[in-house]
């Protein structure tokens with residue numbers, strides 16, 4: 001149970017409230033009408049509950065990893081941890097080069113694009129996944145939310161479909177819509193008990209606060225995972241369910257619904273807003289109300305904003321200094337992943353060392369090991385760190401180019 | 404309690420009403436518009452949820468109300484003064500009327516940019532390098548953009564990252580991420596397809612409208628690869 005949230009509340013859908021139509025049914029109808037191909041969720045998959053009581057299929061393996069520009073650029077432990085978890089669970093995946101960003105960050109920041117361009121970029125990536133035979137698993141909260149918006153628009157507007165089909169025809173690509181649009185945190189939710197079974201570090205003393213990412217559950221809400229056992233089904237269950245499965249203490253705080261302050265353009269060109277909001281409405285409230293050892297979230301922008309905004313506030317003696325990471329990084333740490341080789345915590349700004357100590361991880365020793373790696377690379381003895389170096393060399397498709 | 408000054412509509416008195424009306428109609432003509440606005444109860448739930456309303460003199464309720472009432476003068480004021488404050492978080496989607504004030508703002512921003520409004524150009528000042536990066540590489544903030552002078556408020560980690568960038572990127576197990584100028588490795592074929600999308604959807608025309616210099620640089624980079632990959636580029640638009 002989440003501390004601070006009464007468990008007496010039971011989420012029941014008001015029978016008089018209109019439930020939005022299930023867009024996935026229209027997706028299949030449009031396939032039957034010959035408008036596009038629907039890429040089916042491959043087996044094995046888990047069936048998970050969503051906001052309006054429908055189930056959603058989450059593929060467990062054979063996934064095409066739609067990476068995120070922010071995460072790969074400056075918090076690379078976010079994606080590395082997701083890959084590492086797949087490997088440790090023996091679930092194969094593809095890490096493609098035939099992938100662009102959804103370009104949603106730029107779109108929400110500058111609007112220097114339009115509906116057709118955004119839909120075509122999405123459809124190009126979907127086509128690339130389909131042609132690889134692997135099913136899209138989307139790392140970024142914004143890409144996930146944006147693609148769900150694009151799907152709604154394509155379903156509703158025949159003219160937009162025509163435009164996108166024409167463009168894909170010129171690129172020599174098929175027009176494909178995935179059966180489900182799946183975020184990585186839904187995959188982590190689906191395999192959380194597998195992860196917990198492999199936990200090697202005790203998390204029971206770790207206090208966690210969760211920031212649910214806006215674009216995960218506020219944009220096209222029906223797809224987000226809501227679980228009656230988590231928050232009585234009142235909030236999305238991803239991230240929280242994982243921390244609880246690992247035995248951590250999840251504590252509530254009053255501004256959980258607030259965004260992180262990223263702002264898309266603000267984080268780049270108006271960071272006074274970003275810093276103030278991230279500190280004043282999120283981190284300080286968490287510290288005052290929950291005293292967390294770590295903030296867990298599931299989007300690139302949120303990790304960056306909540307982590308990097310704390311430094312300047314320290315100067316003003318604000319209540320900050322809480323490490324921020326994805327639940328995948330936290331889960332990987334609990335499973336014994338190297339904090340630097342895998343979780344890449346040296347890219348993070350807020351001090352994560354007290355958390356590692358609480359989990360019984362000797363960060364000094366780990367940093368020494370990592371420095372040795374760096375030295376070997378520097379001396380040319382090694383070109384790169386490899387999966388073998390992080391004890392995760394499993395025979396996944398990654399190493400075998402498609403025939 | 405914060406007291407806000409009423410909007411100074413006279414600031415845009417010299418812009419002809421017809422021009423304001425034209426831009427208003429352009430927003431309304433977007434096929435997404437009816438999905439984002441069903442009317443407004445003026446309940447303010449969106450404002451309570453809005454991060455930008457806490458920081459700026461800004462209100463998603465006013466945006467929804469103005470568009471619902473078709474108040475063209477106020478619309479034009481908001482198009483210039485308000486829309487760039489929005490964080491595009493879509494917390495306002497909890498509107499009980501089913502509106503998406505954030506979505507309406509996206510549409511207004513598109514119109515402001517497409518028409519090259521001065522306020523849009525000002526809002527995008529300092530942002531060109533990001534547009535260049537995403538449009539030319541298919542990934543946005545690349546590792547080499549994290550520099551101490553660009554992110555002084557991020558503390559020593561920005562400096563350390565910049566100083567060790569190449570080494571730290573090599574110390575990443577995923578093979579696609581040993582890059583410094585892009586977030587991950589993107590194939591040339593993929594990039595050429597992305598460029599073709601920008602041309603075929605009129606995105607290049609949008610860029611020309613807000614930043615001619617950027618448009619020229621992007622054309623140079625894109626046309627070379629497009630030609631190499633066998634795409635014919637006509638003009639700088641279609």
Ligand code: SF4
Pocket residue numbers: 442443444445446447448449450463464467468497498499500501502504
């Ligand atoms: S929440 Fe909806 S109905 Fe209420 S003021 Fe905002 S836009 Fe209007």
Ligand code: SF4
Pocket residue numbers: 449452453454455456462463488489490491492493494495496504505506508
């Ligand atoms: S999308 Fe914009 S208007 Fe809506 S809540 Fe977020 S900041 Fe406010």
